[in-house]
Amino acid sequence: MRANKPMLSPIRLHKDLSAIWDTRPGLQRLASVNHTTLGKRFIVTAIVFFAIGGGLAMLIRAQLATSQSAFMEAGLYAQIFTMHGTVMMFLFAIPLFEGFAIYLLPKLVGARDFAFPRLTAYSYWCYLFGGSMLIVGMLAGVAPDSGWFMYTPLSSRTYMPGINADLWLLGITFVEISAICTAVEIAVSVLKVRAPGMSLDRMPIFAWYMLIVAFMMLVGFPPLILGSILLEVERAFDLPFFDPKRGGDPLLWQHLFWLFGHPEVYIIFLPAAGLVSTFLPVFAGRPLAGYIAVVIAVIAMGFLSFGLWVHHMYATGIPHLGLSFFAAASVLVAVPTAVQIFAWIATLAHGTPRFSLPMLYVFGMFFVFVIGGLTGVMLAIVPFNLQAHDTHFVVAHLHYVLIGGFVLPMIGAAYYWLPHITGRRPSRVMSNIGFWTIFAGFNVTFLAMHLTGLKGMPRRVHTYLPEYGWEALNFLSSFGSFIMAIGFAIAALDLLLIVRFAPRSTRNPWKAATLEWAMPIPPPSYNFASLPKIFRRADTLEPSTMAAELAGGMGYLAFTRNGQMETLGVEMVGGNTEQVIVLPRQTYLPLITAATTGVFFLLMLFKFYWLALVAIPLVVICFLFWTRDTGLRADVGPVPIGHGIVAPYHSESADAPSSWAMAFTLVADAMLYASLLFGGLFLWASAPNWPPAELPALGVVLPIGVVAAALAAMASGILALRNVGGAVSIPALALCAACHAIALACLFTLAVTGIPSFTQHALSAVIMVVIIYLAAHHAMGVVFALFGVARMISGKVSARRTLDLRIGNQWHLYTAGANFIGVLFMVGLIAIAGTGAAP
């Protein structure tokens, strides 16, 4: 093995690594799994969607510039503003920060790639396909038109019979799959795939931000995914979750939407703040002040952001005392935000600030975001909110928050990392003009708009009468918005010119102290020719010296082995070397799988429901193909990583990234489930027309049968793992599959016999969805059990290589728990519904 040979020359090492890691040219680019490549693709695609969303904004402003405008009629205007919000939120903001995180994180924490490169690629394709669905729909004239928060019953089939709303629900859910995948990817990779010695408290601050954001996404996105599923099911199959005549409730949608929607604002803000916390210290010439205070503040924002969603619903008639709780949480979130802002000020105060382009954008962010934060506090105040809610005051506020808290810092970050991404140095003049044009245009547009709102202009009106006195203000806003658009065009052109023509940059042009600069720029596909050992906080390093050492092969893994892509996995908290992670090579599988997933969504969209049902197993089969290249056929034992240290391959490790990925996926899954159960209880407590005329009758035998079968499946999974390598193991897993099948049969019988027509009342509809949820888990349980059998037969499982069985067991355990809770929930809900209406 090469590992034991003397050190390779840097050039030889570069060639060897490039041969393995580089994305191949031509059409083989579609097979890329490289985080640098995919990060750039995310960023560029997001910028394209930003241009589309910006164009839509211009149409909106053109319409509102004068009273009684005849430019667009109401229906078209509704499509335009719905798409503007949808594109900017789901297709621009989230993917843009994901792109930066994907590009930067492995480099910042000293790894060669993320833990699951193919998942990153799958995530990109889902985003691209889902986003394209929406844009194609818009060009075909059937864009969603119920507003970007899709309130029911306006978005229900009765009032929106076309496919416009389906396009939103399916397209956005497709894109959300991408977000969930990225969240799992980021959480696992930050926790497990870092340079040796990088303990949690030595991580660069951006890794902390993204770790917290990833968890927020895992918890925050499932409520919206569930809401979208329920609404799509209502539209497609008439299950009345949101129809008040049949025990549903439009308010359920609002709760699910804002349970996602408010954390979403922080999910967008925090990554941008994390990038500022990374580059602001470079220009201050000293490390970030209050590292621990900032981490605590970010965690606090993460928690509090989940307690604010009702402040979007003050006018719905919730009791004042209840509102006050949410008002308090909404106001108090200003405290950790202030800690964050003053940590930046403290860093500047104790440094020697240098003026530069990224810092100009930081100035813009301070100016704009502070105003947005202050109007946010105002809107949290209940009486004021009741006046300002749903007016242009809110439109102005949210643009101050999102442009100040996201767009401006992201452009600053783009200028900062541009030398890294392109190897070229930004120029000054045009960039400055771009900034000031955006800044002036923005404030003219949106400062005036606060007043427009206070003067009573509601959101989403396509026309207004001259005597309302809104015309001058609206004209000013429209004028400003075109200035702003010109500014964005200048900035875009500037970036393009830099990418194309700017002079080459020196390495580490800003004199940064973080790891991503300890490599040539633009970066090689493998990032680091050898992996560093970290001895102190990773924002106080000397990348210039490290770059030469690492390229010279003085770190770990300074060799290639069997043509494998290798990086190191560490013990989560302490950062000690734990395993050698072998990453998958370039493959078309993510593209094929995403395309198959897309086929499912298209079949749903065009109402081929039975065919869509067939597409689901096809997606599962695609994913099963992913496992062909993974795992070892024999025990290998620890392998050398250089410097006389050895570590096992990840498939032999007791703590491989994939089992964490399963754990985090189950967190998101559990949130989806919890949202569903909350939905059922909420309908019982809040919806009119309860109880239903006819109650579902589950009986005793079938529910007990389901729980017993699920427990037996779990037990046989554990038995198989205990006896791995023995004779009992394969039969035990076969039994596990059989138990899942029995549970599936019980649930099917229950659905057919126990549930009176589920289109009649929301109670039956909710129970039906719980049953389908459990059934889907048992079906996947069969897949996991049989997969374990296949892996054992093919020799990929041994007493040392139990990863596949452990992942399966996580699933069996979760399924058993979900069944237990599900049966209790169903029986309980029917019982309390039977006793009459809620208090």
Place this chain on the structure above:
Amino acid sequence: MFPMFAAAGVSGCSGDLSTLSPAGPVAGSIATLWWVMAAGAALIFLIVMVLFLLVWLRPNFGRSFSQRAWILGGGLAFPIPLLVPLLVYSFQQGEILLHIGGPTETPVRIEARARMWQWEFIYLDEDTAPSTVGVLHIPAGALVKVTATSEDVIHSFWVPRLSGKVDAIPGHRARVRFLANTPNTYRGACAEFCGSGHAGMLFSVQVHKPEDYARLIKAARDTSLRASLAQVHP
């Protein structure tokens, strides 16, 4: 009697939809709240920006406080004493507005029933529950309680010069209480996007002298108002 009822609704819509020119105590106290918060926010904004520019442009100024002092001072000591009183005050104000008129005063009860895209107002205090479309009649100086509901999608009842809004949600009945000081006509609008007729879903509120209102209602009681609704306000 009845034609007058109607004609007054169409003509003479004085005033606009501005929350900043309140015409009743509820909207009035919220407008005051806004001005107080706006002044406070402007001051806070100035302080933060001045500090930001000072530490940037005058390095020695910033070093006179420790980093810890900056973070704890700016992050905790600065916002908390401002936010807590604001919360307490606004909670109190919310309670006052919510229970305006107190438990003793009997409000004039109106149901605002929304549908795509018009408002029907039902006068619940009268036995025949007469109703009007597109125009709401109330007495000046009397406490009014509007209960909003909807027959189709979600709308929102809003008369900016009198009070904050309340959503009209199918299957729900949310309430808002307010008073109008003097006889006049005010505009109202639907504040929640409700489809292509959203922008045109306007109504007016006619505030009458109490004796005029009593006369109007008495006349309305005797007339079969519901039957002639369509002619009143299409």
